[in-house]
Amino acid sequence: xxxxxxxxxxxxxxxxxxxxxxxxxxxxxxxxxxxxxxxxxxxxxxxxxxxxxxxxxxxxxxxxxxxxxxxxxxxxxxxxxxxxxxxxxxxxxxxxxxxxxxxxxxxxxxxxxxxxxxxxxxxxxxxxxxxxxxxxxxxxxxxxxxxxxxxxxxxxxxxxxxxxxxxxxxxxxxxxxxxxxxxxxxxxxxxxxxxxxxxxxxxxxxxxxxxxxxxxxxxxxxxxxxxxxxxxxxxxxxxxxxxxxxxxxxxxxxxxxxxxxxxxxxxxxxxxxxxx
Amino acid sequence: xxxxxxxxxxxxxxxxxxxxxxxxxxxxxxxxxxxxxxxxxxxxxxxxxxxxxxxxxxxxxxxxxxxxxxxxxxxxxxxxxxxxxxxxxxxxxxxxxxxxxxxxxxxxxxxxxxxxxxxxxxxxxxxxxxxxxxxxxxxxxxxxxxxxxxxxxxxxxxxxxxxxxxxxxxxxxxxxxxxxxxxxxxxxxxxxxxxxxxxxxxxxxxxxxxxxxxxxxxxxxxxxxxxxxxxxxxxxxxxxxxxxxxxxxxxxxxxxxxxxxxxxxxxxxxxxxxxxxxxxxxxxxxxxxx
Numbered sequence: 044x045x046x047x048x049x050x051x052x053x054x055x056x057x058x059x060x061x062x063x064x065x066x067x068x069x070x071x072x073x074x075x076x077x078x079x080x081x082x083x084x085x086x087x088x089x090x091x092x093x094x095x096x097x098x099x100x101x102x103x104x105x106x107x108x109x110x111x112x113x114x115x116x117x118x119x120x121x122x123x124x125x126x127x128x129x130x131x132x133x134x135x136x137x138x139x140x141x142x143x144x145x146x147x148x149x150x151x152x153x154x155x156x157x158x159x160x161x162x163x164x165x166x167x168x169x170x171x172x173x174x175x176x177x178x179x180x181x182x183x184x185x186x187x188x189x190x191x192x193x194x195x196x197x198x199x200x201x202x203x204x205x206x207x208x209x210x211x212x213x214x215x216x217x218x219x220x221x222x223x224x225x226x227x228x229x230x231x232x233x234x235x236x237x238x239x240x241x242x243x244x245x246x247x248x249x250x251x252x253x254x255x256x257x258x259x260x261x262x263x264x265x266x267x268x269x270x271x272x273x274x275x276x277x278x279x280x281x282x283x284x285x286x287x288x289x290x291x292x293x294x295x296x297x298x299x300x301x302x303x304x305x306x307x308x309x310x311x312x313x314x315x316x317x318x319x
Numbered sequence: 320x321x322x323x324x325x326x327x328x329x330x331x332x333x334x335x336x337x338x339x340x341x342x343x344x345x346x347x348x349x350x351x352x353x354x355x356x357x358x359x360x361x362x363x364x365x366x367x368x369x370x371x372x373x374x375x376x377x378x379x380x381x382x383x384x385x386x387x388x389x390x391x392x393x394x395x396x397x398x399x400x401x402x403x404x405x406x407x408x409x410x411x412x413x414x415x416x417x418x419x420x421x422x423x424x425x426x427x428x429x430x431x432x433x434x435x436x437x438x439x440x441x442x443x444x445x446x447x448x449x450x451x452x453x454x455x456x457x458x459x460x461x462x463x464x465x466x467x468x469x470x471x472x473x474x475x476x477x478x479x480x481x482x483x484x485x486x487x488x489x490x491x492x493x494x495x496x497x498x499x500x501x502x503x504x505x506x507x508x509x510x511x512x513x514x515x516x517x518x519x520x521x522x523x524x525x526x527x528x529x530x531x532x533x534x535x536x537x538x539x540x541x542x543x544x545x546x547x548x549x550x551x552x553x554x555x556x557x558x559x560x561x562x563x564x565x566x567x568x569x570x571x572x573x574x575x576x577x578x579x580x581x582x583x584x585x586x587x588x589x590x591x592x593x594x595x596x597x598x599x600x601x602x603x604x605x606x607x608x609x
Contacts, residue, residue, distance in 0.1 A: 051519065056420075059411070073446060076446065088451075089447075132340065132341045158350070160598060162590070165590045165594070168356060173351060222322035225322065255551065273442070295436070309434075314499030
């Protein structure tokens with residue numbers, strides 16, 4: 044009995060260590076390379092730590108020459124507008140569909156549901172023509188409008204959460220003469236706060252990491268986001284892997300900080316956001 | 320002023336005003352593209368020309384010209400990768416839902432790749448797969464130096480490397496979802512099972528699996544349609560060269576590089592149909608008891 048448990052424990056820990064190693068080693072290789080000088084990179088193995096951890100020359104070059112500053116700025120702007128927009132749109136739709144039953148409300152819900160089945164990349168061929176016709180090509184609004192109009196997971200998160208907000212709260216507010224708008228603004232929206240955190244996390248991950256939307260719709264250099272600015276490294280720095288590595292690290296660091304400080308919210312957010 | 324209205328008229332105002340913007344966005348950017356795509360797929364449009372109606376010509380091209388249809392075999396690598404991904408996620412979620420030392424560290428390490436930027440991951444693995452790069456070094460260290468390959472240079476291996484990268488990227492997502500689902504199973508059930516003499520594997524088979532079946536099937540749908548529409552990792556890493564072009568890469572190139580919007584639309588319609596069929600089949604098989 045004891046013996047069986049022991050070998051089970053060994054297998055358990057060996058597999059966990061293996062899993063963690065597979066996850067970490069590729070990142071470690073990049074981290075090491077980012078601090079190496081050009082000659083050092085060629086001369087040393089990928090898993091040899093850099094000789095000088097204070098050598099931030101590659102980071103400087105990636106940041107300045109690689110247009111990463113613009114990337115961060117644009118990503119932040121798009122991220123903030125998308126998150127505010129998604130929260131408003133999602134909570135408004137959820138409020139109306141959850142609180143009022145009217146002719147067509149089922150149909151509208153079905154419409155939003157159906158849209159989640161459409162895989163985003165496939166329809167870009169036709170979406171492109173629409174974005175172009177609206178004059179949004181090569182503007183930030185292309186990305187913003189697509190993030191608001193096609194990624195509708197927020198509506199589900201809010202709809203699900205609305206079920207737990209008792210209608211009696213609305214009713215007692217109505218006795219005090221509150222308008223429906225006041226009920227939405229002063230009662231529902233504040234109570235949706237935990238769901239809003241979830242939406243911020245899910246949306247934040249999607250927007251920060253998205254590649255094809257900015258790549259297709261915002262090719263102009265001034266409009267580069269993190270993904271597209273980094274993607275541009277491939278050409279000019281083709282062989283300078285230490286500079287590319289620094290660029291990769293610059294893209295990863297904000298994610299790492301967010302992960303360490305918001306761990307619990309991220310786990311909960313993804314778990315509750317995925318159960319449709 | 321709004322509050323002076325009767326609740327009945329307020330209701331109408333709020334329904335209309337709260338839905339108009341979201342519905343416009345939904346119609347313009349989710350449904351109109353699909354409708355247009357169907358229409359384009361029957362024409363020879365190149366983005367500028369007059370659209371000439373071709374009937375099913377584009378579809379015939381996609382299905383008969385091996386250059387277009389062959390790429391579906393590439394999807395198979397990602398498709399199999401999906402099952403590896405699910406199995407690993409389920410395995411790690413199960414062991415980490417019991418008592419484990421340094422649980423938070425392992426949980427974090429296994430999950431973290433999912434949060435990373437796709438371009439960062441693509442470049443990271445370009446570096447990792449280089450000759451004498453990270454992977455080769457690890458293999459030499461383990462005494463497997465003779466088995467190193469040109470991970471991205473050999474057309475027979477490239478898709479395995481890319482699908483592997485994709486598994487690396489997305490496994491953490493399924494893992495964390497499964498972990499959440501497993502942790503919602505009450506601990507008393509395990510205790511009762513243990514008293515009855517059930518071992519860990521039996522507990523997994525008869526307690527955990529049935530309780531999270533629906534979550535698994537949902538994740539499988541997402542992962543399979545993800546595999547069929549694999550794009551980012553191979554596009555960023557190889558641009559589709561060396562036999563690594565997936566169907567979506569082919570579609571995007573056909574549309575944006577060669578300007579064959581009509582043909583590309585037909586390809587996109589086919590993919591859309593396949594994804595919808597897979598989703599419906601999945602729901603049939605797994606969702607019948609809901």
